[in-house]
Amino acid sequence: MKASVKQYAQALFDLSQGKDEKEIAKVIKDFAKLLVEHNQVAKLDRIVSHFSLLWNRENSIVEAEIVSASELDKKVVRLLEEYVKEVSQAKDVNISSTEDKNILGGVVIKYGDNIFDASLRTRLNELKKDIKN
Amino acid sequence: MSNNTKDFIVEQLKKQIESFKSDSKEQSFGQVIQVGDGIASVSGLSDVMMSEMLEFKTAEGSIFGVVLNLNEDSVGAIILGESSAIKEGDEVVATKRILEVPVGDNLVGRVVNPLGAAMDGKDEIKADKFYPVEKIAPGVITRQSVKEPVQTGIKAIDAMIPIGRGQRELIIGDRQIGKTAIAIDAIINQKGQNMKCIYVAIGQKESKVANIVAKLEEAGAMKFTTVVAAGASDPASLLYIAPYAGTAMAEYFLDKGEDVLVVYDDLSKHAVSYRELSLLLKRPPGREAYPGDVFYLHSRLLERSCKLNKDFGGGSITSLPIIETQAGDLAAYIPTNVISITDGQIFLEQELFSQGNRPAVSVGISVSRVGSAAQVKAMKKVAGKIKLEAAQYRELAAFAQFGSDLDDETKQKLERGKRLIEVFKQGQYAPVAVENQVLTYFAVSNGLMDDVPVDRINEFESTLAEYAGDNAKSTLESIAKTGQLEEADEKALEKVIKDCKDTLDYLIEKND
Numbered sequence: 001m002k003a004s005v006k007q008y009a010q011a012l013f014d015l016s017q018g019k020d021e022k023e024i025a026k027v028i029k030d031f032a033k034l035l036v037e038h039n040q041v042a043k044l045d046r047i048v049s050h051f052s053l054l055w056n057r058e059n060s061i062v063e064a065e066i067v068s069a070s071e072l073d074k075k076v077v078r079l080l081e082e083y084v085k086e087v088s089q090a091k092d093v094n095i096s097s098t099e100d101k102n103i104l105g106g107v108v109i110k111y112g113d114n115i116f117d118a119s120l121r122t123r124l125n126e127l128k129k130d131i132k133n
Numbered sequence: 134m135s136n137n138t139k140d141f142i143v144e145q146l147k148k149q150i151e152s153f154k155s156d157s158k159e160q161s162f163g164q165v166i167q168v169g170d171g172i173a174s175v176s177g178l179s180d181v182m183m184s185e186m187l188e189f190k191t192a193e194g195s196i197f198g199v200v201l202n203l204n205e206d207s208v209g210a211i212i213l214g215e216s217s218a219i220k221e222g223d224e225v226v227a228t229k230r231i232l233e234v235p236v237g238d239n240l241v242g243r244v245v246n247p248l249g250a251a252m253d254g255k256d257e258i259k260a261d262k263f264y265p266v267e268k269i270a271p272g273v274i275t276r277q278s279v280k281e282p283v284q285t286g287i288k289a290i291d292a293m294i295p296i297g298r299g300q301r302e303l304i305i306g307d308r309q310i311g312k313t314a315i316a317i318d319a320i321i322n323q324k325g326q327n328m329k330c331i332y333v334a335i336g337q338k339e340s341k342v343a344n345i346v347a348k349l350e351e352a353g354a355m356k357f358t359t360v361v362a363a364g365a366s367d368p369a370s371l372l373y374i375a376p377y378a379g380t381a382m383a384e385y386f387l388d389k390g391e392d393v394l395v396v397y398d399d400l401s402k403h404a405v406s407y408r409e410l411s412l413l414l415k416r417p418p419g420r421e422a423y424p425g426d427v428f429y430l431h432s433r434l435l436e437r438s439c440k441l442n443k444d445f446g447g448g449s450i451t452s453l454p455i456i457e458t459q460a461g462d463l464a465a466y467i468p469t470n471v472i473s474i475t476d477g478q479i480f481l482e483q484e485l486f487s488q489g490n491r492p493a494v495s496v497g498i499s500v501s502r503v504g505s506a507a508q509v510k511a512m513k514k515v516a517g518k519i520k521l522e523a524a525q526y527r528e529l530a531a532f533a534q535f536g537s538d539l540d541d542e543t544k545q546k547l548e549r550g551k552r553l554i555e556v557f558k559q560g561q562y563a564p565v566a567v568e569n570q571v572l573t574y575f576a577v578s579n580g581l582m583d584d585v586p587v588d589r590i591n592e593f594e595s596t597l598a599e600y601a602g603d604n605a606k607s608t609l610e611s612i613a614k615t616g617q618l619e620e621a622d623e624k625a626l627e628k629v630i631k632d633c634k635d636t637l638d639y640l641i642e643k644n645d
């Protein structure tokens with residue numbers, strides 16, 4: 001019987017609960033062997049991403065992406081991290097920042113399923129729409 | 134441009150920019166996992182609601198979509214526009230609004246697409262209000278029974294299958310039989326009747342819609358008509374929302390207490406586009422591959438047509454949905470569905486059409502469940518027996534070949550019936566006003582046309598109308614205004630008919 005991506009990820013997650021590093025290494029090795037045996041290695045990418053989803057949900061971690069027009073200094077990044085932690089009520093936040101000149105200024109914060117668009121480009125578009133009417 | 138105007142414009146712009154407030158707000162977002170055939174599967178968007186509007190952010194601007202499927206870890210949405218600009222991985226944002234269309238007086242006289250964008254080459258529509266496309270129909274307490282007539286101008290319909298304001302009357306028949314023609318004549322005849330009209334073209338050829346708009350323009354009907362057009366080449370999502378958008382535009386006038394006539398041309402194509410969307414959204418197919426809720430698709434649309442009582446404005450929406458049957462099969466899935474929803478049907482028969490009886494209305498099977506409650510008193514008086522006489526004629530027509538072997542009474546019924554059938558014939562784009570219809574039916578039912586040769590009945594009718602227009606103008610006007618046919622009016626009509634006949638030379642001599 002072939003298991004789905006979600007079932008594999010859930011199994012791996014359940015197995016890695018409450019174990020120390022050495023035990024987890026063994027679990028992973030066995031798991032990889034299982035995948036090879038059942039010819040399911042192609043599913044590995046999706047299993048890994050679903051696993052991170054389960055892990056984050058369990059440990060209340062939120063992945064956030066911050067897009068800015070130019071590099072932000074550390075203090076600002078820390079403030080944004082605090083904001084995201086507060087608004088999503090997570091215990092921990094993983095921030096990845098990228099630069100995109102196209103947003104012209106301001107910042108776009110993506111976390112979980114939400115997006116907070118405070119970019120200059122969006123504001124200018126809204127102004128354009130407002131004036132047109 | 135003088136300096137003053139330039140400064141003024143700059144001042145206005147500055148003021149508008151200063152007063153501009155924009156708050157960044159938090160929105161739900163997701164990513165497109167799969168897109169194609171007018172459908173997109175989106176991941177994320179965990180708290181989006183059913184029928185919520187989504188905004189697809191593409192390189193060329195925003196395209197809107199509507200959520201129709203909520204799955205465990207994805208959302209299925211239909212794309213309201215060209216899906217070619219959307220790529221896999223594109224960002225999608227939930228707008229927290231249900232699908233709305235612009236409504237208002239600005240829409241009268243315009244041709245728009247289901248989202249309210251102008252299609253007639255004139256300026257963009259500036260709407261003061263937006264109404265939701267999907268709405269729950271008015272409840273029982275807010276309604277009132279149908280009492281006022283909708284004069285379609287088509288003699289056969291106004292006499293025997295009268296339509297009232299707030300009624301849903303289905304026009305059903307095969308292809309190329311005159312369904313749209315009846316609807317268009319009804320719209321043209323609403324001139325001066327204090328009605329707004331909305332013609333919703335679903336999946337029609339663009340050339341056909343262009344012809345219709347030109348004809349309405351010619352007849353002066355565009356002054357009170359809005360055309361909502363979702364052509365055959367538009368994506369199925371636009372065809373799906375077109376009738377709901379048309380109804381939303383009608384509801385604006387309904388809320389103001391006005392009367393509206395809405396024509397849905399046609400709902401068969403609407404059901405087909407909904408089937409297309411449902412199959413692409415992987416919903417299980419049922420009978421004839423239509424999804425399970427295809428009845429609900431039409432019932433929620435047609436229930437919004439109603440007559441409201443005084444406490445709620447007293448307005449009404451009358452709808453004329455059109456259904457195309459295949460080879461006259463009334464027992465197919467969609468026709469039976471819509472017949473059970475509407476308050477009657479006008480059935481157009483192929484046989485009548487080929488015999489030259491146009492409009493090819495089949496009096497026997499056509500029904501109006503509102504009936505004479507929706508007729509002016511004058512019409513009720515003269516046309517009360519017409520349906521029965523037409524039915525009796527049909528029964529006897531088989532004996533017509535035994536011409537010489539019949540008794541006088543039967544012969545007389547046959548002759549009367551033949552004249553009646555001739556009177557029902559009518560040209561396209563030539564609706565007849567109610568007072569002229571009363572005059573004609575008065576003549577026929579009182580035997581005053583029995584000595585006119587059958588093949589010259591139509592000629593006699595128009596001659597009579599013209600003559601009466603000159604010599605009995607006041608009588609006709611009083612019938613038109615009051616809707617009553619008094620004793621005095623009857624005498625006046627009798628006199629004018631006799632006078633008109635005296636001027637003619639082709640009457641049959643009675644040889645007793």
